Amino acid sequence: MIIKNQLKCTLLFVITIVGILGCNSTPTESKDSALDIEEEYSDEKYSEEEYSDENANWLAGSWGITQRVDGGYKLDQSVDAGTAHWVAGAEKIIQNLPSSGHVITSFTHPAHAFLFTLRDNDNVDVAAIHPDMVPQLENEQIIFDVINVYRKAGKKVILYLNAAGPSMITDNDPENEREIKAAWEKYYNTQWKGDEGAAWRYLVEGYAKRFDGLVDGYWLDNVRKLPGSLSDFVDTLRSVDPTLAIGINEKKAYFNDASGEYLYVDSDGLDDQDGTDYKIIKHVPTNKYEDFTAGHITPLGRGAPPNSWGYEEYTIPDMQESAWDSYNGNKKVLKHGWFPIRSTWSSSRSDLVFGIEQAYRFTRKITDAGAGITWSTTQDKGYLSTDEMDIMIEIENRITQTPKANYETYQRPVGAYLLGETP
Numbered sequence: 323m324i325i326k327n328q329l330k331c332t333l334l335f336v337i338t339i340v341g342i343l344g345c346n347s348t349p350t351e352s353k354d355s356a357l358d359i360e361e362e363y364s365d366e367k368y369s370e371e372e373y374s375d376e377n378a379n380w381l382a383g384s385w386g387i388t389q390r391v392d393g394g395y396k397l398d399q400s401v402d403a404g405t406a407h408w409v410a411g412a413e414k415i416i417q418n419l420p421s422s423g424h425v426i427t428s429f430t431h432p433a434h435a436f437l438f439t440l441r442d443n444d445n446v447d448v449a450a451i452h453p454d455m456v457p458q459l460e461n462e463q464i465i466f467d468v469i470n471v472y473r474k475a476g477k478k479v480i481l482y483l484n485a486a487g488p489s490m491i492t493d494n495d496p497e498n499e500r501e502i503k504a505a506w507e508k509y510y511n512t513q514w515k516g517d518e519g520a521a522w523r524y525l526v527e528g529y530a531k532r533f534d535g536l537v538d539g540y541w542l543d544n545v546r547k548l549p550g551s552l553s554d555f556v557d558t559l560r561s562v563d564p565t566l567a568i569g570i571n572e573k574k575a576y577f578n579d580a581s582g583e584y585l586y587v588d589s590d591g592l593d594d595q596d597g598t599d600y601k602i603i604k605h606v607p608t609n610k611y612e613d614f615t616a617g618h619i620t621p622l623g624r625g626a627p628p629n630s631w632g633y634e635e636y637t638i639p640d641m642q643e644s645a646w647d648s649y650n651g652n653k654k655v656l657k658h659g660w661f662p663i664r665s666t667w668s669s670s671r672s673d674l675v676f677g678i679e680q681a682y683r684f685t686r687k688i689t690d691a692g693a694g695i696t697w698s699t700t701q702d703k704g705y706l707s708t709d710e711m712d713i714m715i716e717i718e719n720r721i722t723q724t725p726k727a728n729y730e731t732y733q734r735p736v737g738a739y740l741l742g743e744t745p
Contacts, residue, residue, distance in 0.1 A: 331356075332623070338574055344745075352742070358407055359691035370400050376613055376653060377565055377567040378539070378613040378614040378658075379656075380423075380424075380478055380538065380567070381478070381539075381567060381614055381656055381694040382645060382646075382694060383689050383692045383694070384422075384423030384478070384689065385422055385423065385689050385694075385695050385696075385697075385717070386422050386424035386564070386697070387419065387422055387425055387481075387694045387696065387697050388444070388660075388696060388697065388700075389408065389411060389412060389415065389425055389426075389427050389699050389701060389706070390428050390432050390668055390701060391427055391428040391464060392428075392431055392437075393430055393431030393438050393439045393457065394431055394434070394437025394438060394455050394457060395453075395454040395498070396431055396437060396454075397431075397461050398457050398461055401457075401461050401464075405702030405703040406461075406464060406703075406704055408468050408701070409467045409471060411704040411705040411706060412467075412471040413453050413471055414705060416471060417713070418711060418715050420475070420718070421718055422714075422718070423477060424477055424479070424538075425479055425483055426466055426481075426541055427465070427472075427480075427482065428481065429483040429529065429540070430482065430483055430484045432667075433484060433543075433544075433668075435485065435486040435488065435544060436455055436488035436491060436502050436503075437454075438455060438456050438457075438529060439462065439464070440456070440457075440464065441461075442459070443525065443529040444527075444529075444532060445524050445527055445528030445530055445531075446525045446528050448528075451502075451506060452505040454502055455488075463568055465717055466695075466699075469536050473536065475726055478539070479539075480540065480541050480567070480696075481533065481537050481540050482540075483540050483541065483542055483543065484543045485543060485545050486543075486544040486545075486547035486548060488502050488503050489503060489506065489507070489518065489547070502507045512524075517550075518549040518550070519549040520550065522549045522550065523554060523558045524554075526558060526559070526594065527561070530558070530562045530563075531562055537566075540566060540567075540569070541568075541616065541660075542555075542569065542571060542572075543571045544571070545570055545571055545572035546572055552570070552572065553589070553611065554613045556570075565614075568612055569616040569658060570608075570609055570611060570612065570616055571616040572609060572616075573608040574603060574608065575604045575605075576601040576620075576740075577632075577636045578697075578743055584601050585601065585602055585636070585740055586599040586600060586601055586740060586741035587599065587600050587626070587630060588629075588740055588742075588743070589737055589738055589739050589745070590627060590630065590631065591735035591738045592735075592736055592737035592739045593735070596625045598624060598625025599741050600624045600632075601723075602620065603626075603633070604637060605637060605641060605657045605658065605659055606640075606649075607647055607648060607652075609649060610649050612649075612651075612655055612712040614656040614657075614658040615656070615658050616658070617657075617658040617660040617661075617694075617695075619659075619660075619661060619662070620632075622666065625664070628663065628665070628675055628698075629675050629684075631735055633684075634732050634734075635685075635734070637659070638659075640657075641659065641687075642690075642691040644689075645692040646692075656692040656693065656694055657694070658694035658696070659688060659693070659694070660695075660698055661676075661684065661695065661698060662675075662698040663675070663681065663697050663713070664710075669700060670700040670702045674709050676713065676714050677713075678712075678717075681697070682721075682727075682729050684722065685697075685721065686729050687729075697710075699714070
């Protein structure tokens with residue numbers, strides 16, 4: 323605790339000096355994910371010996387699952403409907419999946435930057451901005467209870483935080499959510515002289531303080547729509563705890579061919595129903611602030627299935643080649659992949675696309691290489707969806723054998739090919 327407090331003091335001193343020198347905030351996807359920004363990145367590899375220990379070391383070689391918890395008024399609705407069984411769901415996960423090392427759960431409601439799992443905030447009376455942003459006081463205990471189930475079992479906890487703020491609300495959203503946006507605009511214009519970025523950071527900091535000591539990292543979504551600067555936002559989180567491991571979903575990198583052009587998957591196989599050509603995601607650092615790659619796959623709306631054969635031939639082999647990389651030599655960053663197990667990120671009603679063999683192969687190849695993988699599992703009334711749990715239990719059973727059970731060798735699907743290849 324003494325070391326942690328010393329780190330916090332040091333970080334706060336650095337942030338203060340930077341602010342004095344004039345580092346001011348500057349304004350900088352579908353709701354489920356940010357669209358990619360094409361960006362050049364270095365392919366140069368860095369040995370682990372060149373770096374001191376980094377915040378994401380605990381994620382290396384770990385496999386984990388996702389348990390999303392509702393936020394704001396949606397959490398109250400779930401409780402009222404009798405479907406809020408997340409604590410029992412977490413206990414079931416612990417019982418069935420003891421070898422999983424981490425979980426991603428919720429700071430904000432999935433894809434909603436304006437609905438929070440906690441009510442009380444150390445900095446701001448969020449309910450006074452708009453009551454629908456937060457749950458009833460008795461319901462905020464749910465996320466604490468879920469986190470404590472995982473912590474008692476020795477698992478690391480990452481919080482999903484949509485970083486876009488309430489301004490992400492559009493005219494197509496429900497009326498009460500549009501009211502939240504108007505109330506938020508009134509708040510930061512009157513209380514913060516129009517500085518939305520500063521207002522947003524202050525609000526987020528108030529919740530981060532309440533989670534301090536309970537969580538090990540953050541997965542920041544929708545960062546392209548973040549009010550203010552990314553550096554200031556990350557500094558805000560690190561001022562609460564400098565040891566946090568942070569992943570940032572802002573930009574994406576994709577594989578290129580020998581001439582420097584993007585590779586595209588033309589066909590996923592003989593039964594490919596979507597003719598859209600899509601790029602193949604590459605899990606490498608895309609900014610200097612993250613500790614592990616966000617691992618977001620090629621956006622689903624671009625025709626890429628979550629279990630694309632392109633990931634088997636390019637994305638995962640790259641993770642196997644080197645589990646750690648660096649963005650322009652700044653620091654060591656762990657390669658991490660977050661894979662939806664269904665055709666959508668969070669709906670248990672969408673089609674299950676992974677089978678046992680492929681899911682186990684993904685998990686083994688990535689963890690054996692010392693990288694990290696999280697399955698974007700979905701919930702049914704707070705419990706892990708039954709068909710997904712069956713797959714996770716089989717991964718658990720196989721990965722804990724001595725020696726570990728073999729996985730089926732990958733074979734490209736019949737009729738699958740890249741753009742420009744001869745079918």
